[in-house]
Amino acid sequence: MGKTFNKTWQHSENEAELYKNWEAAGYFKPEISGKLTADNSKLEASAKPFVIAIPPPNITGKLHIGHAYGTTLEDLMIRYHRLLGEPSLWIPGMDHAGIATQTVVDKELRKKGINKNEIGRKKFEEEVWKWKEEYGGKILQQLRAIGASCDWSRERFTLDAGLSDAVREAFVHLYKKDLIYRGEYIVNWCPKCGTAIADDEVEYEPQKAKLYFFKYDKNFPITIATTRPETKLGDTGVAVNPDDERYSEFVGREFEIDLDGVKGKVKIIADRAVDKDFGTGAVGITPAHSMADWRLAEDHNLEKIKVIDGHGRMTDEAGKYAGMKVLEAREKLVEYLKSASLLDKEEEIENNLSICYRCESPIEPLPSLQWFVKMEPLAAKAKEAVKSGKIKIIPKRFEKVYFHWLDNIRDWCISRQLWWGHRLPVWYKLAGNPKSKIGNSKQTESNSNIQNPKVSNLENSNLDIVSNFDIRASDFGGEIFVGKEPPQDSENWRQDEDVLDTWFSSALWPFSTLGWPEAPRSLDEVGPSFAKATEGKTGGCKSLGLSYAPGITECDYAYFFPTSVLETGYDILFFWVARMIMMSLELTGEIPFETVYLHGLVRDEKNRKLSKSLGNVLDPLDLIAKYGTDALRMALIVGSTPGQDLAVDEAKIKGYRNFSNKIWNASRFVSLRVTDGDLQSGELGESRIDLPAGEAGNLELSGELLTPADKKILDEHNKVIKSVTDNLNKFKFSYAGERLYEYFWHSFCDRYIEESKKQLDNSVIARSETTKQSGQEKIATPDKLAMTINTKKILIKILSESLVLMHPYIPFVTEAVWQSLREFCP
Template sequence: MSDILEKMAKAYDPKPIEDKWYASWTEKGLFKARPGGDKSSAFSIVIPPPNVTGSLHMGHAFNHTFQDILCRYKRMRGYNVLWLPGTDHAGIATQNVVERRIAGEGKSRHDLGRDEFVRRVWEWKEEFGSRIINQMKKLGNSCDWDRERFTLDEGLSRAVRTVFVRLYEKGLIYKGKYIINWCSRCHTALSDIEVEHEEHGGKFYHVRYPFVDGEGWLIVATTRPETIWGDVAIAVHPRSEKAALAGRKVRVPLGGREIPVIEDIMVDPEFGTGCVKITPAHDPNDFLVGQRHSLEQVQVIDEHGFMNELAPGYEGLSIEEARKKAEEDLRNSGLLEKTEEMVHSVGHCYRCRTVVEPYLSEQWFVKAKPLAEAGVRAVEEGRIRWAPQQWEKVYFQWMENIRDWCISRQLWWGHRIPAWTCEDCGHITVSENDPAACEKCGSTKIVQDEDVLDTWFSSALWPFSTLGWPDETEDLGFYYPTSLMVTGFDIIFFWVARMIMMGLEFMDEVPFRDVYIHALIRDEKGQKMSKSSGNVIDPLDMIDKYGADALRMTLAALTVQGRDILLSTGKIETYRLFMNKIWNASRFALMNLEDGVPLSELSADSPLALHDRWILARTKTVCGEVSRLLDSFGTGEAARLLYDFVWGDLCDWYLELSKPALRGDEGPERKLAARTVIFGVFRDVLLLLHPFIPFVTEELWETFGFGGGFIEENAWPRWEDRPDYPGAAEKMGLFQETVRILRNLRAESRIAPQAFANQAFVQTEENSLLAEVLRENGMIMETLTKIRKITLLSPEEEKPAGSLSSQMESGEVSLVVGDILDIAAEIERLSQEMAGMRKNIEAGRRKLANEDFVSRAPAEVVEKEKDRLAENEARLSRIEENLSSLKRS
């Protein structure tokens, strides 16, 4: 064992450990899934595929750590685990990256042509696409890398085409005009998640619309006067006082066209003027109103973001220029009632920051409602469970009000839409394989649609396409449906809901049994991390500085279901210290596990001390509780429980209490028993910690020589059949409480940490459990508290004068200080403290009696004030008691 200690670094350094062990794990195929056997043993997760252009950020780090903890745990519980990795082709993001590269050559994608441009994107992907995968490995992801998928690889492309064709043949995919999010810079449609909203200053323009009959006008408030050119109606709510205006006609204040006043429930009668201009070509809500009332669609802004010929005198103006001109023209014509400054949310393209326009465009759509109905039923029937459950309601709300899904994007990088238009007869041929001729007239003059599919379309198939669908593969049969989907709340609609719809449609089964929605990672002040704010914490920097285990344990321990994670480098430093604690405790244990003495299982007659029985009972309890928590996705509670158990129970208490036995002070049999307990407990601790901190536990597992291959190849601790050691926890609780009180009394008396106090007394009933604990463990209690003699007194006996006391439920603990301290000086000090404490108590009571404070302050602030008052009152009671005792001396 001494040889091992010489090789074992004195301080924990993650750098030489992490790369070494990850290479060993992957070389030996530790994470490789092998389908077969009882399907009930399958546990599978498909990783939410990060963008191939991306770099590992804290959101990824948390998401992946959560999944990795569960996958490693399930392998140790005997499950057949598949954690399938992959990346997303990220249409807009990747195309923008490559367009910027070729722009550096003074060219555009149009100069290269479609085929050459796509070839250049694939070239870029081959060169840089593995970066994020390598970063995931640095975190310790135990994925089956042999099964890595990419949303544009050959197998997934085939799945995408198959799905498109089948949905089209069922009438669930169609081509039509619809309002979409449009980026005039990227020249493509955007999904809602690709639109990022920012607060911007603007104006409300209150505009007069004169009645055609010449009798006055009505007033409409708008933020976009340039779109007045596209107005086709004014809407009022049918049950508002403005409903009397319905049926009349007004004149559009720019251009002078006559338009009707109509009734529609879309109008909020309490907002603005109660009258809403309807511009179906430039607003998604207006578009739906237009469909309901069969209104004309007048499109006055073109795809480049400029006014067109339908706005005479404005043609060629940018939107901003047209807005200024509209304000000027309306004012000059006397039709601008007033303007009001306001702040509103403006959507921007998430890649190029261009303001996004609602744009009427011919696109491909999926009829979502029939698919959504099946998705709602699956959750209602309990076939999919949500955690936290509150997200179930959000899911239902969206699914029950779902709109058709725009799936086409005006890009070159992506799954090209498998539809060919005949130049002779106009028929559209949709086919899984490239057709040679029009299926209707046989003409060979067919042209494939220029658009590609929304990235979310291929991602929606991820749980089954990655397993080999449309082929009936062994992986698909064994691992589908997957067990769990872990993702953020921001993509419930764009990804989770669509995976559910597609899984039910094409597999006739849900894609996963459970959905875990994790919170956001924010900075320590609760602010969202962003480069512009300068508060981003880079996980790769943290791994380099503190190690992957410290970062993983931090993210796990800070997790509280339903709450955002407030992260700081200081918190990561805290869990780096935890790695040191485990390392140093292991060195201590190894120093006391000498070579040549076999350590077997404890026998029934092993001479166990109270602290031995207690740590064995605690280990059993912790094993069961951690297992229960991980089975219910409680990784945060499990991590915090293990942290407290290892740092507090094992290191601060048990190892300290075991030192006399390990030194041989209690005889050879007790020494062997203590060593055997330590050996077994450390084995369990490393197994329990491994899913959270795999690198350091693997290193220590080998150092201890526990055997059985890699730690993950060993079974999770079986706690169910172990002895309970009844009474050990209660007795140890009394022991710990007494020690804490004596240490506190020493600290309050300003006794130097290394100095010995002569005497202490514990007053309790002779037959009490506390008395039994003192009689059996008095010597070791004296050692821990540096008190030469601890004496039991009955409640009737008077405690010595010149002592400080503290009450506990089972009795009273007193420390004699008269022979150590200047009593007069101590009385003076305590008197001053008592005066200050009374002021604090009086202030606290006044604050809590103030109804204004209690009603307005956050609940946690009020609760903290109550706790502070209770602590101060308890401290005052102790001061008064101690003063009384000191004054008797």
């Protein structure tokens, strides 16, 4: 671009080139700032780094406006701290997104007539890796288009070799400490996706439903109320409140029932969990199909009968209803209750339907043999980290939400019946094989391999367990092997078919991306590496040798961890943020980040959720092509409030495109008026600042020659610098952006530039007031020329310093102007 200004700012012609130049120059790679001790044994940090690990986008397709929002906030922080001279690292990467990616790729294969079950696991995984290579590259290019100044040499993927090793290390560590176990429990099962999902992955959709009041049969003394009569085929108890005198005479008794041919026994129990004012105050207990009922059954030793299977159909235990879909069985059973005069009444109510966060299909609570993480021991540390102030959550009101979740936390189901993801590092000994060997002497503790029969033998289970794991009780020897590597006599063992919940690997993200667990843990350990790499000089460290992330060094974990800020959406405070804190404290002994900044969802100008059906979806790439990256970034930041949803429409983005043009035009004016050249063919030709010789780089102002307009703008300028800096340090990005916008557009452009034109015209007047003496030209009004020089200096000072202030918000136009003015910008 050189030193030329077109008449207008052309974002489409300049943004990609500017980004390419930044990346090629290595501007996004931080130097490890430190010095070695005299004996080269230790590294002492000379500057505290500023670090963000990007919330890794899923590889399920292209980025949406929400990604653009978070990316812009993170890039603003990184560029600001980079301008402060801090070693600033922004770690990029992507998430394999187990269930989401498997679902998308499965759909694509089905369009081609390919069934994943027919091609098998290995071939299917190959297809997903192809998808990752295609769409992963597109996602990274989209991040670049938004202006993300990440260190791409440190790019990570949650299924790369290093992170996979970290996942196995974490699993083994937690298992050794009895924080991971396998057990039979009721889980959230998605029949459509065919897998268990965690409590936090269940969403709730308001619906109108019917509450049915009925008796099991004519001999049963109590009327129960339920919205799901089909599950009552599996009831083994009825719970009432101990203070409810209506049912006191029945508590402790057991009744034989016959519900349309399905016979069983029901015990009446008293429990304070029952709301005596809801329905009839009597609740049928279906232990196999309700989490609350499962806990009641455990407390009162009730039998568990499964009447719904993993496909959402009724089991053989449901008698004549076997094989029916749930809703069909409900309809048929209600018809029977009416015909048998067992149905007292129906009431219309509103309740919430539990649905899968991924496919939005109804969830079925089902008994299943799954792997879990014990959360209470981990939650206590995570709660203290925030309560003590070690971790700050912005906005602060979300601390209350965070504490409430931790206080009511349940064990985390981490196994998923999928093919795409981190395979559980668990092997089962196959029974009846005389070659089985346990505890091979070559397998040492340093390899973190454990053999321990912590799991109850499957033969002890009286339930038809939901699982895709193809080992039968008769095949299972009752012993398991947990390790980072398979057992040496692997032919006698079979690995668990399940994969880990995507959020398990994501919970390790802040430290696994920096080389954990292989990298040295402290600066005291990296001195030799630093010295060897730099021959005793500062500024570098030996690479960790990762071909897929060559920028990761042996110093990264010790120098850059803990990270500085986690910026993410408030909707994944539990999914991700809390789990990262828990895992980091347990596995590293450190907090993962110092500050959590939570942004809201992006909505339209009417505060509606963006959706295809409403036709209000905003594609960030289309908006960038139309209005420029800078305009989109300003529209996403100005007006935003942490923890609050943000309303954005095209009119707002268009308005900030005008701001980019304003900056360009003001800069073009300043360039023209402080130089001695004229515009030719719409461009500013080769020219230099029109200041006396020796003063081109000297912007010291003559105080006695300042006009009232000069004094006013300089005073406001200093206040703006302080205000913007203070607000950025306090994470008040919108306030800082608004202040910059108002100041530059109105104070500088509308007022001061207009005032400066009068002063700049003095040079024209001064030059005309000349006389010839001894054949030499003499300026007749030197004070006017001096004041004009002062004005030009102020214009350059205000413009150049404003460019720096605005750069984190709108990096492209500010960089383009800076390069054009660099010969006389201080």
